Amino acid sequence: MQYDVLIIGAGPGGIFTSYELAKAKRGLRIGVLELGNPLNKRKCPIDGKNVKSCIHCKTCAIMNGFGGAGAFSDGKYNITNQFGGTLYEYIGKEQALELMRYVDGINLSHGGEGTKLYSTANTAIKKMCLENGLHLLDAQVRHLGTDINYTVLGNLYDELKDKVDFHFNTAVTSVEKTEGGYLVHTEKESFSCTRCVISVGRSGSKWMESVCRDLDLPTRSNRVDIGVRVELPAEVFSHLTDELYESKIVYRTQKFEDLVRTFCMNPRGVVVNENTNGIVTVNGHSYEDPARHTENTNFALLVSKHFSEPFKDSNGYGESVARLSNMLGGGVMIQRFGDLVRGRRSTERRIEENFVTPTLSATPGDLSLVIPKRILDGIIEMVYALDKIAPGTANDDTLLYGVEVKFYNMEVEIGNDLQTCSPGLYVIGDCSGVTHSLSHASASGVYVAREILSQL
Numbered sequence: 001m002q003y004d005v006l007i008i009g010a011g012p013g014g015i016f017t018s019y020e021l022a023k024a025k026r027g028l029r030i031g032v033l034e035l036g037n038p039l040n041k042r043k044c045p046i047d048g049k050n051v052k053s054c055i056h057c058k059t060c061a062i063m064n065g066f067g068g069a070g071a072f073s074d075g076k077y078n079i080t081n082q083f084g085g086t087l088y089e090y091i092g093k094e095q096a097l098e099l100m101r102y103v104d105g106i107n108l109s110h111g112g113e114g115t116k117l118y119s120t121a122n123t124a125i126k127k128m129c130l131e132n133g134l135h136l137l138d139a140q141v142r143h144l145g146t147d148i149n150y151t152v153l154g155n156l157y158d159e160l161k162d163k164v165d166f167h168f169n170t171a172v173t174s175v176e177k178t179e180g181g182y183l184v185h186t187e188k189e190s191f192s193c194t195r196c197v198i199s200v201g202r203s204g205s206k207w208m209e210s211v212c213r214d215l216d217l218p219t220r221s222n223r224v225d226i227g228v229r230v231e232l233p234a235e236v237f238s239h240l241t242d243e244l245y246e247s248k249i250v251y252r253t254q255k256f257e258d259l260v261r262t263f264c265m266n267p268r269g270v271v272v273n274e275n276t277n278g279i280v281t282v283n284g285h286s287y288e289d290p291a292r293h294t295e296n297t298n299f300a301l302l303v304s305k306h307f308s309e310p311f312k313d314s315n316g317y318g319e320s321v322a323r324l325s326n327m328l329g330g331g332v333m334i335q336r337f338g339d340l341v342r343g344r345r346s347t348e349r350r351i352e353e354n355f356v357t358p359t360l361s362a363t364p365g366d367l368s369l370v371i372p373k374r375i376l377d378g379i380i381e382m383v384y385a386l387d388k389i390a391p392g393t394a395n396d397d398t399l400l401y402g403v404e405v406k407f408y409n410m411e412v413e414i415g416n417d418l419q420t421c422s423p424g425l426y427v428i429g430d431c432s433g434v435t436h437s438l439s440h441a442s443a444s445g446v447y448v449a450r451e452i453l454s455q456l
């Protein structure tokens, strides 16, 4: 089959590339190859009763399929250049923000209308943070919620399905350069195209490495973020979450001068498993619908680990740490903060008697056996620092789930047009190493589509 543009991966990057290309009505033949299922067939078998932990399905319903890793996410679209990726380094700060606002407009017109846009502008919380050695990053955040996010994706698919050829359950195995473009091989058949946009996200990171090797695309990598997910009563953070929804707060530890930051805050949300390349880590989300709210708020505390020569495999390091928790706990491990600082493991009984009820069933254990000391010390320091602006954070009953790992794809060398050194081959979204969020990945999709249209 011959396409003008073939997109690999139907996450936000791939969806917004195809949306923008189709919207131009230029009669282009556009195809999307996605290894997972259509949105309505994505169903994780973990139900907490019959299936309690990950059974390693062939494709992970949480990470793969239409909507990508973001399909069951909290649907937080952050409009900012301060975090979520470095797209602005390629396309400029103004344009990056403009594209994120454009994506926001599309989400609103596809079912997201009425959802709230939060902002850090003029907030007194910034001053309160500074007074306590904490730094609140600037952002606007649209919170769609897991439910509305799903509706938006469904509406986008309905609009695109007659204009774009979607091939689901189609894992791309390799990409071959040909004279007029690319031959994209899958397990079943091969597709040819003039231009190829790769947007395989974090779950496609290993495969992306093989593409870079095959096509000789220069890369670099040296970072992984390791930490825990914190869960506490929603009241403890309500003065922040009611006003800002999500606050990205950064703290420099006194002991090692490492930076620890809050990440992915989910007011009244749930903690969930995440499966990356067969390793179970932890994440979280929340629903817009008040009927589905819980009594808890969760967020991650992460420490960035940058490696220097000769070590290159930062993701491998993160995986090894996560594997340790999988080895000891059979998956994600949970510990009360009080147990952690007393140097003892949490037990089933201590978790049962805890004042905070966990929203994820995880194995009680000892995170100090899993997380490297320097990182764990930083996390403990940060919990006490947050306790000053949100008293109760450092309570004994605060729950910590481990490990949360944020893998960064190696950065593929691309130009300002997001094109690799192989003409007609573009790498966007999280697999480029340039974006790490829904808004940046989506914006990179719109941008690359416009670049392609401008060249035709």
Ligand SMILES: Cc1cc2nc3c(=O)[nH]c(=O)nc-3n(C[C@H](O)[C@H](O)[C@H](O)COP(=O)(O)OP(=O)(O)OC[C@H]3O[C@@H](n4cnc5c(N)ncnc54)[C@H](O)[C@@H]3O)c2cc1C
Binding pocket: 008, 009, 010, 011, 012, 013, 014, 033, 034, 035, 036, 063, 064, 065, 066, 067, 068, 069, 070, 071, 072, 073, 074, 075, 076, 077, 078, 084, 170, 171, 172, 173, 199, 200, 201, 202, 203, 204, 207, 264, 272, 274, 283, 284, 285, 428, 429, 430, 431, 435, 436, 437, 438, 439, 441, 442
């Ligand atoms: C539980 C969870 C919650 C999150 N919450 C938020 C949030 O609230 N806000 C936020 O900004 N970010 C959030 N994120 C991160 C966000 O989802 C990602 O940054 C975003 O989805 C990246 O988009 P992408 O298109 O680059 O990649 P992905 O969304 O990962 O999509 C890539 C797609 O490519 C497919 N693919 C991979 N390899 C192949 C192959 N070989 N052949 C064919 N297809 C392939 C995958 O199946 C996948 O569907 C969350 C992530 C998770 C897992």
